[in-house]
Amino acid sequence: MDSPTVEDLPVLGDASLLAIDWARLKVNDEDERKKLLEAGENQGFFYLDLSSDDGFLQDWNAVLDLMEQYFHLDVDQKMKDHRMSDTHGYEPVATSSGAVKGRPDYYESLKASKDELSSRSSSLAPVIAENHELISRFCGTAHEVVMTILSSFGSALFPDGNSNFELFHSENKESLTTLSLFRYPKQETADVGVGHGKHTDLGTLTFLLCHQWGLQVLARNPGGWRFVAPKKNHAIINVGDTLRFLSGNRLCSAVHRVVPTQELQHEDRYSIAYFLRAENGVVFKDSVGRMTTAKSWHDEKFEVFRAPHEEQEKAPILTGGMERGESLVPV
Template identity: 50%
Template sequence: MVWHLPPQWPAIASRTHFCSGCCFSSSVLIFSVAISRWRSASMMILSRLSSQLGLTGASRFEAHHADPGPSLSTLGLLRYPKHDKSAADATAAPRNVGHNKHTDVGSLTFLLAAQWGLQYLSLTTKRWEFIEPPAGHAVINVGDSLRFLSGGKLASVVHRVVPLRRQTQDEDRYSIAYFLRMNDGGVFHDTTGKAWTANDWHDFKFGVFKNPSALDAKGRFLTGMMMEESDKLEGGEVQIAVTA
């Protein structure tokens, strides 16, 4: 999903900066305004999706995200350090750069990025496809909890971040992401029928991010149960180590 940003939003992003002293309160205000607008847009999307799926009352998606919360929704500035391979290492796959394949933990993700590197797994071609950074737009992902709440009618997006060119990423890559997550204690059922609270799923999956080989050897939880061990990707895939 690609969302056209209102004219004032890019201006807010361009004025975002980190400083101290007298500027701190101004920076906090900028972030507060941005978070408020992203949340409002997210709730509007949830409302439209609920209506399209014929949901009513407490079963509507926005009911699981209603104020006053609390929730683990958050705004993040993501940095992927540059990577320049030596001539001696020119044939090896990149390591310690980008982000492994995964789905997002929460409900909706608003992503702003001006640089290439984001890929999604096409359910049609079974291949990794680059997403062109859309100027003046945000990329919106459906996350795990919204998929489970919808009973699988909405699909989580399996995605990753890799260098545009296989051998190099010659500059740091930055993106800003707003992660809308369910209210703490909200309950959903995964594809096996197991019940999770939003908190438990969040904490478990972040544990998987830190130690996937021990907690998720088959990669089922990293991909929100969107990919099974039997799934085959055309042309294989490069495994990218998660940056610490």
């Protein structure tokens, strides 16, 4: 009898993720670092308690206000910011395959890369350029957080100092580190797309903020999807493919997706993701055993993300090989 596919697997309940205290981690608390390593090796997802940073929490709310204003503009107005890019500008709904076979996605996004923000590139959408101070400050804190986590992972995995993940993320080298703002619009009918399709993140670390339900991770024993409950003043951090590859597969990049909690998306859902990505020229062995660069992996993965579901199933690119074997989130 054939094993059930990912699409056939049930929703089991809520995921039990560890919570890391940002205030303790940034002062190199040894117990917090051990907990971080446990989360990275066993789950690839964890909460980060940001309660100690009032300034950032205020900026989070300010960015959400900005998103609500922007995404409720007419589509024609937003399409003026469409750059046909994976790192900057607007992207409308139904650009990629969604969470259900044969259906497109149902989210729209606005993006700005770290390099483009730093240089105040003319490619930035006007709403980003006009709010440059807020967006840059927000990204600066997010970048500090993920770089601290990256350093902590390196120290915990290689206490002898033989590996330094930060060396692959130089401030002086080009990368595709990107801020992405997402809205999953409220749905009135079922003849549209569904959510955000299953995948592993392609980069190093993802810093995710969302007050609403919808994110699910793929669990094992028993196999199925589990919701990641939103927690007040907490970010959700997950390991990406690049960090898994650079760690020699000691850290895991778990498969996840976004789906409506009811048959339709019953309210506008907003999420903010800061994707830390390695320098474009960093080389690693990918999920099919090839030596590739961080930029090539990024570009190929986005191509597969936009492909029909039937094409996505042909090679372990979209999910980074993580559906094959035991490397799913334990429960």
